[in-house]
Amino acid sequence: MTGKSGYRPKRFAVIGAGPVGGIVAAFLARGGYEVALCDILTAPLESALDPGIIIEGADTLQARVAKTTTRVDELIDDRPDVIFIAVKATALSLLASALESFVAGGRYVVSWQNGVDTELILAKHLGAESVMRAVINLGCVPLGPSHVRIAFHHRPHYIQELAPESRDAAVGICGVLTECGLDTSHTDKIHDMVWRKAILNACMNPLCAITGKTMGEVINDPILFSLVDSLIKEGVAVARANEVSLGANFYPYCINYIRKAGHHKPSMLQDIEAGRRTEVDFINGKIVEYGAQAGMATPYNTMIRGIVKALETKR
Numbered sequence: 252m253t254g255k256s257g258y259r260p261k262r263f264a265v266i267g268a269g270p271v272g273g274i275v276a277a278f279l280a281r282g283g284y285e286v287a288l289c290d291i292l293t294a295p296l297e298s299a300l301d302p303g304i305i306i307e308g309a310d311t312l313q314a315r316v317a318k319t320t321t322r323v324d325e326l327i328d329d330r331p332d333v334i335f336i337a338v339k340a341t342a343l344s345l346l347a348s349a350l351e352s353f354v355a356g357g358r359y360v361v362s363w364q365n366g367v368d369t370e371l372i373l374a375k376h377l378g379a380e381s382v383m384r385a386v387i388n389l390g391c392v393p394l395g396p397s398h399v400r401i402a403f404h405h406r407p408h409y410i411q412e413l414a415p416e417s418r419d420a421a422v423g424i425c426g427v428l429t430e431c432g433l434d435t436s437h438t439d440k441i442h443d444m445v446w447r448k449a450i451l452n453a454c455m456n457p458l459c460a461i462t463g464k465t466m467g468e469v470i471n472d473p474i475l476f477s478l479v480d481s482l483i484k485e486g487v488a489v490a491r492a493n494e495v496s497l498g499a500n501f502y503p504y505c506i507n508y509i510r511k512a513g514h515h516k517p518s519m520l521q522d523i524e525a526g527r528r529t530e531v532d533f534i535n536g537k538i539v540e541y542g543a544q545a546g547m548a549t550p551y552n553t554m555i556r557g558i559v560k561a562l563e564t565k566r
Contacts, residue, residue: 258423260332260359261285266323266346268295270391270399272337275363275433277304280314282431287318289326296321298397308401309389310432323349333359333424336373339522340366340533347376354381359420361385361410365518366533367449367541370413380414383421385435386444390515402515405508407434411441446495450486451505453535454479455512456519457555460529461562465514470506478551479509485551489538492545523562531559 261284265276268290276299280286288299296319298304303315320326323346326334334353338346350360354377361383362370370384388405408428412421421437428435438444458469458478469475483505490497498504522529535556542549 258420260420260424260427262329262331262333263287264289264326264329264331264334265337265363266290266326266334267337267339268292268299268319268397269337270393271363271387272335273299273304273397273399274306274389274391274401275335275337275428276316277306277312277314278428278431278433280304280316281312282427284427284431285318285331286316287320287326287329287331288316289320289323291321292396293321294396296397298395304397304399305394306399306401307394308391308399309404310401312432327353331358333361335361335363336369337363339528340364340369340372340530341528343369343372344376347373351376354378357420359383359417359424361424363387365448365452366530367445367537369533374413378414380417382413383410383417383424384413384441384445385410386441386448388448390512390517392516392521403512405511407436409436409438409441409444411438440496443496443498446490447497447501449534449537450483450490450497450501451508452517452519453486453538453552453555454482454505455509456517457531457535457559458482459517460519460523460531461555461558463520463524465516466509466512467514470509478555481551482555485542485549486538489542489545489547489549489552492547493541519559523559528563529559531556535559 264287265272266289276286299316303313306312363385374382386409390402392400425435425437519529535552538552539549
């Protein structure tokens, strides 16, 4: 569902200059929009200005952003119409607190992230009327500062507002992204879509992180595939117990989606290899949390989350 909107944002900011943030910044900049990029690391910011963000793989483009900064307060002073949040979910609470002065005057923040309930952390600090949630359907790998390979890109992406009064703005943001080539549709089913994506991530990302194997290697290994199977089924059971609608034939959809990813290293494996904290608490951890809420045991997700957390502490 797309629709038409009278809202037309012109200035954008992206917090997080990693692969996901770099992709949305590059598409918007190529579309002629003013984009500011914020990150605590200077190397990707320098490259985003010159020679620009370089995207290859499923999409090919190169674009320079208008401005970069390492400080969120400078970003706010620049008064963008929309900020895309593309940092790890583990940084959200601190970041949301820093953004509290931004949302006055009809500006919006979009959670452009993986994981369940990321938008609720933002809304707690910023108010539901200023927050939107996106589901992103691509896989990407960093090749260098502001240099990204898109391994697969399953268009469209989706956005939904948290408060009904912000629907027009959400539709307008979708329109701008689509015009820039990052096809994005408005939806009224974002919660269900978030869970569909989370179950996909929960069945593959931690197994890749633990074994060091790509998605293709995991799904082609009979022993590991049996764990993929169990994680999918457990995630589906928890979603249904919490009245999440996954749609018909969700299991074969999962398997087909994963097979198309090929030899891609998901973000959780990239994080473990780089010694960073993962988002396992917002993926498998949320399945465990919602399982407990429904009175259900979640042995597979509990186990896999614990092993990933143990690997984090070794780095």
